[in-house]
Amino acid sequence: MGRLKQFFRCYWSIILFAISAHLFFLPQELVAAPTNNKPVFVIKSYRSPKNVTRKYRRVTKFIILHTTEGSARGALEKLSKNGECHYMVDKDGKIYTIIDKNRIAYHAGVSMWNGQTGLDSMSIGIEIAGYHDKEITKAQYESLRRLISELKTTYAISDDRVLTHSMVAYGNPNRWQKRKHRGRKRCGMLLAKPENRLKLGLKSKPLFDPDVRAGRLVDADTELSKILYSRPKKASTPKTQKETIPVVDKTVVQPSGSYVVTNQVTQTKSQTPVVLTTTTQPFVFKLPSNIIGPGRSAWDIARDLYNSADTIYHFPDGSTKTGKEVKKWKSMPEGTRVEIGGGEGSENPDVTLMEIGKDGSVHDITGDEILAGTTFYFPSNKKGYYLRGSQQTIKKLEALPEGSFVLVGYKVGGPISSKKPVFNICGLKWNMPDTYYFNSKKGTLTSGADMDEKNIPTGAYVFYQE
Numbered sequence: 001m002g003r004l005k006q007f008f009r010c011y012w013s014i015i016l017f018a019i020s021a022h023l024f025f026l027p028q029e030l031v032a033a034p035t036n037n038k039p040v041f042v043i044k045s046y047r048s049p050k051n052v053t054r055k056y057r058r059v060t061k062f063i064i065l066h067t068t069e070g071s072a073r074g075a076l077e078k079l080s081k082n083g084e085c086h087y088m089v090d091k092d093g094k095i096y097t098i099i100d101k102n103r104i105a106y107h108a109g110v111s112m113w114n115g116q117t118g119l120d121s122m123s124i125g126i127e128i129a130g131y132h133d134k135e136i137t138k139a140q141y142e143s144l145r146r147l148i149s150e151l152k153t154t155y156a157i158s159d160d161r162v163l164t165h166s167m168v169a170y171g172n173p174n175r176w177q178k179r180k181h182r183g184r185k186r187c188g189m190l191l192a193k194p195e196n197r198l199k200l201g202l203k204s205k206p207l208f209d210p211d212v213r214a215g216r217l218v219d220a221d222t223e224l225s226k227i228l229y230s231r232p233k234k235a236s237t238p239k240t241q242k243e244t245i246p247v248v249d250k251t252v253v254q255p256s257g258s259y260v261v262t263n264q265v266t267q268t269k270s271q272t273p274v275v276l277t278t279t280t281q282p283f284v285f286k287l288p289s290n291i292i293g294p295g296r297s298a299w300d301i302a303r304d305l306y307n308s309a310d311t312i313y314h315f316p317d318g319s320t321k322t323g324k325e326v327k328k329w330k331s332m333p334e335g336t337r338v339e340i341g342g343g344e345g346s347e348n349p350d351v352t353l354m355e356i357g358k359d360g361s362v363h364d365i366t367g368d369e370i371l372a373g374t375t376f377y378f379p380s381n382k383k384g385y386y387l388r389g390s391q392q393t394i395k396k397l398e399a400l401p402e403g404s405f406v407l408v409g410y411k412v413g414g415p416i417s418s419k420k421p422v423f424n425i426c427g428l429k430w431n432m433p434d435t436y437y438f439n440s441k442k443g444t445l446t447s448g449a450d451m452d453e454k455n456i457p458t459g460a461y462v463f464y465q466e
């Protein structure tokens with residue numbers, strides 16, 4: 001008996017030892033994990049109520065970086081209310097989740113990259129509290145670096161597919177541009193600079209605009225494209241041995257148009273802060289003034305905010321008008337100063353539905369796309385009809401009355417029926433804000449954002465971006 005008791009005592013002590021050892025070692029292992037591999041912590045207090053209406057993306061090819069162009073608090077409220085991004089990074093580095101990362105957020109608007117359009121359905125959007133022409137904070141760089149790293153791993157996205165909104169946004173013709181163009185927005189542009197991308201942990205970037213190169217778009221903002229596609233500077237000898245300097249000394253241009261930093265030497269001699277550029281002349285790009293003059297229009301200065309209520313025109317005679325109040329755009333006096341709207345919130349939502357009269361003449365709105373098969377007209381004097389540009393004559397279109405609506409760069413499908421559901425026509429674009437339903441009986445156009453899944457009108461035609 002004594003032996004048996006001893007055996008059990010021994011047996012139990014082994015089990016107890018094993019359990020305690022397990023409890024002891026397990027947390028140790030977790031604690032020992034490198035701190036930079038910790039999952040990124042996100043704050044959920046501004047999670048968007050729009051989540052429930054947003055579909056899951058089928059693919060995720062890009063991460064798109066934005067600047068809010070307004071106060072952080074105002075931006076958070078607006079972004080959350082409208083579901084306009086997946087994450088927002090505040091000045092103190094705190095990361096807010098807005099739309100669940102697998103669902104669609106409306107952040108890219110009218111967008112194109114390498115021939116693909118409507119990037120909302122294939123990208124993650126990150127808003128950064130700040131302005132396109134001002135450096136963001138160190139805390140923001142650090143949080144962004146970790147967030148981007150995690151998302152790149154989750155979705156297998158390469159460095160050269162982390163883009164700024166200004167790289168992918170494009171504009172349809174307007175008063176100043178006859179063709180579809182790049183340069184509609186400058187959103188997030190400084191994050192395309194090579195030295196800033198290194199701070200974000202990104203070692204490659206596109207070296208040219210694939211859509212401009214292919215002739216799908218024209219470059220309407222060469223000041224911007226110089227920044228977006230600037231190349232990393234060659235390394236020079238460090239001034240002092242005390243700095244910790246990643247040196248970019250060799251770049252290879254790949255056929256895809258991106259470059260890869262192939263030889264990044266890091267010298268660690270002391271604990272002084274990391275200096276990311278080693279050029280003797282730092283990359284400084286001075287943006288031209290905000291004064292209207294010869295060859296410099298309101299659009300050149302304010303881009304798609306030119307007609308915003310937040311943009312203020314200070315005329316030489318001392319009077320002022322907002323972008324909404326200005327009527328005679330082309331006879332704006334020289335010397336007018338443009339104050340681009342800050343205020344609460346963020347960028348203007350993209351408005352693709354244009355109105356003859358309010359948005360200019362039919363030529364202003366359509367430019368070289370006037371007779372395109374992707375341009376559609378909704379005459380205000382002929383309710384229930386729509387016209388396709390390619391089936392019209394310029395004379396007929398010039399005769400369209402004020403109040404007629406125009407869509408440029410669209411496809412049409414329909415009429416919607418139980419056999420031809422809208423989902424089969426335009427897929428995930430069915431409830432995008434820039435998708436429109438045309439009810440031919442009533443002659444009304446309704447945005448996809450106002451459409452209820454259970455209540456899609458049969459007989460309607462759906463217009464969606466190409």
Ligand SMILES: [Zn+2]
Nearest residue numbers: 066067165187
């Ligand atoms: Zn943006």
